[in-house]
Amino acid sequence: MPRILVALGSNLAGPSRVIPLAWQAVCARLGLSAARCSRVLLSDPAEGASGAAFCNAVGLGETDLGPHEALAELRRIERAFGRDRRHEGHHGARPLDLDLLDLGGLRLDAADLQLPHPRLAQRDFVLVPILEIAPEFIDVRSGLGVAALLAALRSHWITP
16 A cells, blocks of 8 residues: 655644644544654744644555545545635635645646645655654655755744
């Protein structure tokens, strides 16, 4: 089964409690085996996002779902946690944000899904947790390992 990497973020409704609950839902809905999640990091909103600081983590596991199936399940989980993508705006505060980062090293450039996640290499709040749980990860877009990607960024995260 291919390895999946999922980013979890929240800055509404008790985000430090939301992340572990959301990770349980991800494991169940995606049928993950060999699952584990990074520690939760606290970071300032990035890329124009609004609201309070974000709690962020990355989880990994193995799944037999394809990329579009996995994405559909992640969107269902977001809705179950109160996220309404249609009404929040692109940079609004959110109770839960789940991003499919990678699925088995697949490179996909579909209109509704790009893998690996196209901004993965620009987000230290994603790279730091990946380094913790999957230090061998290689971004197939750049060919760089996670440590090299992280070294290229100026960090803005702190641990809670």
